[in-house]
Amino acid sequence: MMLSAALIAILVGMALLLIRAFVGPTIYDRILAVNNFGTKTVLVLALYGFVTERPDFLDIAIVYALCNFIATMAILKYFEYGDLGHVGKQPEDEKL
Amino acid sequence: MIAIEFLVNFTLLGFLLATALVISRTNRLFQSVMLFGIYSLLTAALFVVLDAVDVAFTEAAVGTCISTILMLSALSLTGSRREVAMHRKSPALALGVSIALGAALAVGIMDMPEFADPNAPANLHVAPYYLTESVSEIDIPNVVTSVLASYRGYDTLGEVVVIFTAGIGVIALLAGRTGKRDED
Numbered sequence: 216m217m218l219s220a221a222l223i224a225i226l227v228g229m230a231l232l233l234i235r236a237f238v239g240p241t242i243y244d245r246i247l248a249v250n251n252f253g254t255k256t257v258l259v260l261a262l263y264g265f266v267t268e269r270p271d272f273l274d275i276a277i278v279y280a281l282c283n284f285i286a287t288m289a290i291l292k293y294f295e296y297g298d299l300g301h302v303g304k305q306p307e308d309e310k311l
Numbered sequence: 312m313i314a315i316e317f318l319v320n321f322t323l324l325g326f327l328l329a330t331a332l333v334i335s336r337t338n339r340l341f342q343s344v345m346l347f348g349i350y351s352l353l354t355a356a357l358f359v360v361l362d363a364v365d366v367a368f369t370e371a372a373v374g375t376c377i378s379t380i381l382m383l384s385a386l387s388l389t390g391s392r393r394e395v396a397m398h399r400k401s402p403a404l405a406l407g408v409s410i411a412l413g414a415a416l417a418v419g420i421m422d423m424p425e426f427a428d429p430n431a432p433a434n435l436h437v438a439p440y441y442l443t444e445s446v447s448e449i450d451i452p453n454v455v456t457s458v459l460a461s462y463r464g465y466d467t468l469g470e471v472v473v474i475f476t477a478g479i480g481v482i483a484l485l486a487g488r489t490g491k492r493d494e495d
C-alpha cells in the first residue's frame with residue numbers, strides 16, 4: 216500500500232514536470248525538467264517492480280539513470296559551446 | 312494491485328499522448344529535441360510495464376541518449392533554431408489518412424489473441440518444443456541463448472555482420488578525420 220502511494224505521488228510529480236517542460240519559459244527550465252523526468256522514470260520503474268513483486272528489473276532502472284546523465288551532459292555542452300565537437304578549455308593552452 | 316497497474320498504464324499513455332501533441336504543435340527545434348527525450352523515456356517505461364524489458368533497454372539507450380545527442384549535433388551543425396514555416400494546404404488530408412490508418416490498426420488488433428495468452432498461436436508453434444527439447448539437443452541451460460545461438464544461428468550471424476559493418480563505418484569516419492589533423 217505504501218509502495219502504491221509512493222508510485223502515485225511520483226506520477227503526480229511527473230505530470231508537474233511535464234507541464235514545466237511544455238510551458239518553459241526558459242531553456243534551463245526545460246533541461247531541468249527533462250533531467251528530472253529521467254530520474255522520475257527510474258523511480259517509477261523501481262517502485263513498479265516492487266509493487267508487482269518482481270524487483271529484478273532494478274538494475275535496468277539504474278542503467279536508465281546513467282543514459283539520462285550522458286544526454287544531459289551533451290545538452291549542457293551544446294549550450295556552453297554551441298557545438299558538440301568542442302574540446303573545451305585545456306590547462307596546457309593557458310600556459311602557452 | 313490490478314488497479315495500480317491499470318493506473319500506471321493509463322497515466323503513462325496519457326503523458327505520452329500529451330507529449331506527442333506538444334511536439335507536433337511546437338516549431339522550436341530545441342524544445343522538440345527535449346520533448347523527444349521525455350517521449351522515449353515514457354515509451355521505455357511503458358515497455359517495462361508490458362514486460363518487454365530488452366526492448367525498453369534499447370529504447371532508453373537509443374532514444375534518450377543517442378538520438379538526443381544526434382539531434383543536438385544536427386542542430387549545432389545546421390545552426391537552425393526554428394522550423395521553417397511552409398505554406399501547407401489544409402491538414403485535412405493528412406488528418407484523414409492518420410485517422411483511417413489508426414482505425415485500420417484498431418480493427419486489426421481485434422483479431423489478435425489476448426495479452427500473454429498461453430494458447431496464442433505464437434506460443435503453440437515451436438515454443439513448447441524449444442522449452443522441452445533444447446536442453447537435451449543443444450546442451451545449454453538457458454533457452455533464450457540456445458534459440459539465439461543455435462536455432463536462429465544464421466539470423467544472429469546476419470545481425471552480427473550488420474553491427475560489424477556499422478562499426479567499420481564509424482571507425483573509418485573517425486580514423487580518417489584524426490589522420491587529416493595529424494597532417495596539418
